[in-house]
Amino acid sequence: MRREGPVIFAALAGLAVVICRFFSTQALKAVKDELDQWYLICTAFMVLVGLINLTRVHLKKVSQKKEGWGYSVVLLAGMYWFVLFGLMRGSLGDPQYAWMFNTFPAPLGATMFALLAFYIASASYRSFRVRTAEATVLLVSAVLIMLGSVPVGKLIWSQLPGIRDWMLSNPNTAGLRGIQLGACVGGMATALRILVGLERGHLGGDV
Amino acid sequence: MFLESSALQNWIIGLLTLSILSIVYKENPAYRFAEHLFVGTSVGYSVMTKWYTYGKPTIVKSIMAEGRWTYIIPVILGMLIYTRYFKSISWLARYCIAFNIGYGSAYVLTNDPRSLVLTQMAATFKPLWVPGNLFQSVSNWVLVFGVVGTLMYFFFTAKRTGIVGVGANVGKWVMMAAFGSAFGNTVMARVSLFIGRMQFILRDWVGVIPK
Amino acid sequence: MSFWEKAQNIDRRVPYTLLIVLIAYILIRPIGLAVEINAITQAAYNNLDKVPAGSIVWLSADYGASSMTELLPAQKAVMRHAFGKGLRVIAGGMWDEGGAMTDYAWQDVRKDFPEKKYGVDFVNVGYKPGGKVLLERIVADAHQALQGIDFYGKSFAELPLMSEFKTFKDAKLIFEFTSGTPGEQDYMKMVTDPLKIPFSAAATAVSVPGIMPFVQSGQMQGLLQGMSGSAQYEVLVKKPGPAVAGMDAQSVAHLLMVVFILIGNIGYLSTRGKKPQSQA
Numbered sequence: 163m164r165r166e167g168p169v170i171f172a173a174l175a176g177l178a179v180v181i182c183r184f185f186s187t188q189a190l191k192a193v194k195d196e197l198d199q200w201y202l203i204c205t206a207f208m209v210l211v212g213l214i215n216l217t218r219v220h221l222k223k224v225s226q227k228k229e230g231w232g233y234s235v236v237l238l239a240g241m242y243w244f245v246l247f248g249l250m251r252g253s254l255g256d257p258q259y260a261w262m263f264n265t266f267p268a269p270l271g272a273t274m275f276a277l278l279a280f281y282i283a284s285a286s287y288r289s290f291r292v293r294t295a296e297a298t299v300l301l302v303s304a305v306l307i308m309l310g311s312v313p314v315g316k317l318i319w320s321q322l323p324g325i326r327d328w329m330l331s332n333p334n335t336a337g338l339r340g341i342q343l344g345a346c347v348g349g350m351a352t353a354l355r356i357l358v359g360l361e362r363g364h365l366g367g368d369v
Numbered sequence: 370m371f372l373e374s375s376a377l378q379n380w381i382i383g384l385l386t387l388s389i390l391s392i393v394y395k396e397n398p399a400y401r402f403a404e405h406l407f408v409g410t411s412v413g414y415s416v417m418t419k420w421y422t423y424g425k426p427t428i429v430k431s432i433m434a435e436g437r438w439t440y441i442i443p444v445i446l447g448m449l450i451y452t453r454y455f456k457s458i459s460w461l462a463r464y465c466i467a468f469n470i471g472y473g474s475a476y477v478l479t480n481d482p483r484s485l486v487l488t489q490m491a492a493t494f495k496p497l498w499v500p501g502n503l504f505q506s507v508s509n510w511v512l513v514f515g516v517v518g519t520l521m522y523f524f525f526t527a528k529r530t531g532i533v534g535v536g537a538n539v540g541k542w543v544m545m546a547a548f549g550s551a552f553g554n555t556v557m558a559r560v561s562l563f564i565g566r567m568q569f570i571l572r573d574w575v576g577v578i579p580k
Numbered sequence: 581m582s583f584w585e586k587a588q589n590i591d592r593r594v595p596y597t598l599l600i601v602l603i604a605y606i607l608i609r610p611i612g613l614a615v616e617i618n619a620i621t622q623a624a625y626n627n628l629d630k631v632p633a634g635s636i637v638w639l640s641a642d643y644g645a646s647s648m649t650e651l652l653p654a655q656k657a658v659m660r661h662a663f664g665k666g667l668r669v670i671a672g673g674m675w676d677e678g679g680a681m682t683d684y685a686w687q688d689v690r691k692d693f694p695e696k697k698y699g700v701d702f703v704n705v706g707y708k709p710g711g712k713v714l715l716e717r718i719v720a721d722a723h724q725a726l727q728g729i730d731f732y733g734k735s736f737a738e739l740p741l742m743s744e745f746k747t748f749k750d751a752k753l754i755f756e757f758t759s760g761t762p763g764e765q766d767y768m769k770m771v772t773d774p775l776k777i778p779f780s781a782a783a784t785a786v787s788v789p790g791i792m793p794f795v796q797s798g799q800m801q802g803l804l805q806g807m808s809g810s811a812q813y814e815v816l817v818k819k820p821g822p823a824v825a826g827m828d829a830q831s832v833a834h835l836l837m838v839v840f841i842l843i844g845n846i847g848y849l850s851t852r853g854k855k856p857q858s859q860a
Contacts, residue, residue: 172471207447244413303549337547340519492797565649
């Protein structure tokens with residue numbers, strides 16, 4: 163029940179999908195539709211994991227008055243405020259709840275990711291060195307793409323935008339298609355291993 | 370009502386934006402405050418989205434109003450994930466994960482091949498000679514042999530000699546060009562995000578750029 | 581320390597400050613460089629342009645606030661294009677914040693189209709969980725898959741447009757705004773390839789290289805590439821906005837990056853093989 167049960171359960175869940183794909187009858191279609199809906203519902207009800215984990219970690223920090231516990235209070239207050247206020251307002255589209263979203267998590271999220279501009283500027287300048295011929299090709303390709311993607315590129319050389327489009331459509335497509343084909347076949351192999359019970363890492367512990 | 374004031378909203382957003390950007394100079398309490406506020410409010414919002422889009426309609430509408438009692442099973446299955454917090458029954462959480470992973474894996478197995486493998490492979494078979502268009506012919510050579518070479522690069526069980534060696538070498542150069550494209554686009558994406566924040570600060574908050 | 585050794589080790593705050601100052605300056609005093617339309621953006625525009633008036637198109641907002649700068653202008657421009665052509669739009673999404681992003685876009689675009697009514701010409705279904713399984717369910721039974729309620733909590737029964745949308749087969753085109761997974765691959769696998777529905781997308785620049793193989797194969801007809809693509813679409817719908825406004829700053833920032841990369845590499849090549857005069 164504890165070890166083999168989940169493995170068999172995963173296999174059965176997957177087998178249901180596979181059987182419904184290969185045999186299309188009305189009865190099987192109804193089963194598949196029902197199971198699809200079960201999957202969506204199951205996913206939705208797992209939502210509290212992040213909230214519980216954060217609560218446990220940060221409540222412990224606050225109760226033990228560890229360094230930075232004040233920030234943990236901010237985190238917990240923000241989290242539960244959004245949950246409680248959302249429950250009070252009744253829908254995501256409520257204007258006041260939308261105001262809260264547009265004022266706090268949305269711009270904060272946008273700004274957190276905006277920091278990456280600085281890190282990539284620093285990384286480009288400090289680490290991007292033409293130590294090998296391969297690195298040189300990488301650098302030249304990157305510079306052509308960077309300049310060809312913006313209006314100033316056409317001022318520097320009128321062919322730059324065209325070169326950029328060609329590079330994206332040909333060598334970039336070739337390289338990434340090869341990688342994606344390999345990744346896809348690897349993904350299919352892993353999926354098959356999960357369905358036959360050879361892959362159990364996702365179940366954790368001593369399964 | 371105060372919540373409708375865009376001036377107040379802009380000031381709050383502006384101060385929080387500067388708090389986050391202050392990390393560029395050095396770590397400071399304002400940044401840590403804003404960072405923790407971001408994590409908390411994002412998770413809170415995420416919980417609400419799932420509740421209102423699926424959790425509440427499933428219980429109120431599907432189960433209670435429409436009588437689809439079979440939906441209680443996935444509700445219970447989803448709730449099993451929370452048994453991981455109780456050591457004696459934490460093994461029950463594996464059933465929830467098993468269902469999701471097993472179901473998702475079957476989708477990968479049955480849906481990925483057509484779109485991600487077969488169609489992509491078919492699109493690689495381009496004519497190596499296009500009459501009257503040398504440029505297109507060369508481009509097709511780059512595409513076809515680039516894909517083949519990239520795949521051959523990952524033949525780790527074959528010796529890198531002869532045709533495999535040549536193919537792997539071609540693949541290596543093509544991948545370098547591809548990674549360079551990826552890097553160039555990554556720079557573009559990151560810079561765009563910062564430009565967006567600067568537009569907010571200068572246009573909506575400080576008002577030196579017209580809307 | 582020689583000049584080129586110093587050039588490789590400039591304090592990181594120098595490029596940071598230059599980046600901030602130059603971007604701010606150009607935003608305040610734009611140069612006005614022309615935004616050129618490339619073939620791939622034009623293809624996306626043409627794909628939507630040829631959908632007959634009155635048809636339903638499905639927009640998928642699969643991004644969050646972190647990609648807002650690149651994709652929100654594209655979503656607004658596409659919605660303007662669709663409304664201008666008399667199309668009816670249903671917007672959904674597989675990302676948490678997708679519904680909020682669509683609401684953002686709708687609140688702005690509706691000012692230019694006061695005759696467009698919510699529920700008749702436009703519905704924001706919002707985010708629903710499940711990724712590719714959700715898409716398969718929408719193909720089979722959209723109302724049940726979407727739980728019969730929209731982003732604002734309204735029942736589909738109150739929204740006349742939804743009575744005409746029972747499955748993805750009722751949409752004449754799908755336009756996705758994607759920034760990762762779940763995203764365009766799920767649409768291709770579950771919807772557009774099997775049902776042969778026309779499909780275009782706007783993607784964050786970082787996703788573009790990985791999506792190009794699908795544009796080349798014809799599985800996706802047109803792609804808006806990052807903020808540049810959004811700017812091009814704004815020009816095509818004749819409503820320049822924040823994306824166009826940001827392109828001058830983007831140009832300057834890219835030039836700055838290239839200059840710093842070149843300085844670092846010229847310094848590296850000049851000092852390579854020489855004994856270091858000081859520690860790195």
